[in-house]
Amino acid sequence: MSFIPLSPCCLTGAKLTGMPRGVFQPAVEGQRKVARYHAKPSDGEVVDGKVALVFLTDAFGLSLPNPKIMADAFADQLKINVFVPEYIINPPPAEVFDSVAPIYPNQFPNRSFFAGLKLFIEVLWKTWRWLPMLLFPKRQVPLAQSSINDLTSEGYTSLALVGYCRGGSMIQYLLSNPANTTLVGGVICHPGAEKETWGKIDRPTWWHMADHDQMFGQKAIDGMREVFGKKREDEGVDFECVVHKDTVHGFACRPTLDHEPTKTAFEEANTSAVRFCKKYLLGEFED
Template sequence: MSFIPLSPCCLQGGRLTGEPRGCFVPANDTQKVGRYHAKPSDGVIVDDKVALVLYTDAFGLGLPNPKVMADAFADQLKINVFVPEYIIDPPPVDVYDPVAPLYPDQYAARSWGTTIYMIGEVLWKTWRWLPMLLFPKKQVPLAQASLNDLTSEGFEKVVAVGYCRGGAMVQYLLANQANTTLVGGIICHPSPEKSTWAGIDKPTKWHLADHDQMFGDKDIQLLKNTFQKKVDEDRSKFECVVHQDTVHGFAARPTLEHEPTKKAFDEANASAIDFCKKQLLARE
């Protein structure tokens, strides 16, 4: 079953369209981090002590995608789904389009001069966001606080799914042994936060792109080598899928024009449904 059926009417240039039906709850005296909250459309929640938390890419809630996806997760799992606002003042969603291809070799015919000019223009427009983009650990405190919010509200089991920068957050959260409520994570095309890997001992499933400058072939092999001992002890602890003919961002901002990306988007998020059924709802 498809995660979100994609057609020309619902996907435009990597943006999922449609009106999110959940609600955004800003930070307050008892909730430290603002968040989007999605519930099943029929109102039926099968377990109000479990939750899925979706950590967005660096564009935060600026795109409709994480909200639309949270709604889809809520409908298919029948649980509460939250999207924390752990990135304050994210960069504009379109600013990196000239240098961030949606599929491999999209800009292969571009001259070196044009490429250098485009990179310079993007850097000029985004210099004030560079510290945030270059240092993922700066967002960890708010990501952690958003998880603490759920624990304090009585949620007993949480799965985190993270995309791009959100995937980095999931690595840090899983490596924190104090996060006993967090029972596992789905990590999609993240930056390789290698310092966290030794501390991750909960089930994870990784969805990586085979053309990702942030997570290259050497990083993928190192990841597999690092987790091999854990796999030998318990195969459920680690799974890694490298999606062919894809680039960074495929699981959060797919492009309709590229069939392998559409396929990878669907597979990554459908697998998150299966993962949550096993880890949160004890169903195969």
């Protein structure tokens, strides 16, 4: 089964189209600290009400429809509750970065250095108010942690994480916290390299990386593979890493029809997340 078959009718640029069917649950004083989007299976049949998938968005949060549409797809395929916490408040508009953040390698082959510099300065001028959030991921950890605490207090006993870009960074911090006993592990897609967390993570992680990623280059990938490969050999901690060829940062949550390798990588990364949840949340093992 595919994750979300992409066709011209379901994708506009890097935005998935369609109508999310889940509900937005605001923060409630004394009950829920972090607002969130809640997706259920379309048929309403949840196979286990004590487990859930937590979907941690990129830096654009819930301002794009993609996280909601993808959460709905995860809920349908896994038949469990899926939550997308609003751990980034007032995120930047995604489209403001379009001129300087390619959605596939060599998208701007004829752009001169000076033209690119001019566009970069223009983007900085438009986004300066969000720079502290973008540059310092630790600032989002408290709200991400609170979203996990909310679910634990509601009776969820096992939670899997899937995170994209900034959400992938959050997973590294959350899994490095030994107090998070409800977390079974996570699928980490094109994150920032939070190297200080790696030695503390003792739960399964599956990584999906871009081979043209300025935030997590080949040197960092090699270092990550060394650390987690050793954990797998010495401690039996499950670890996988796939580097998707001809892709850039963002492929697993903001795909484009203009580039076949990106579409393929989007499908593979999210299908992998489904397999991860079936194994570690639902105890379904492949033959």
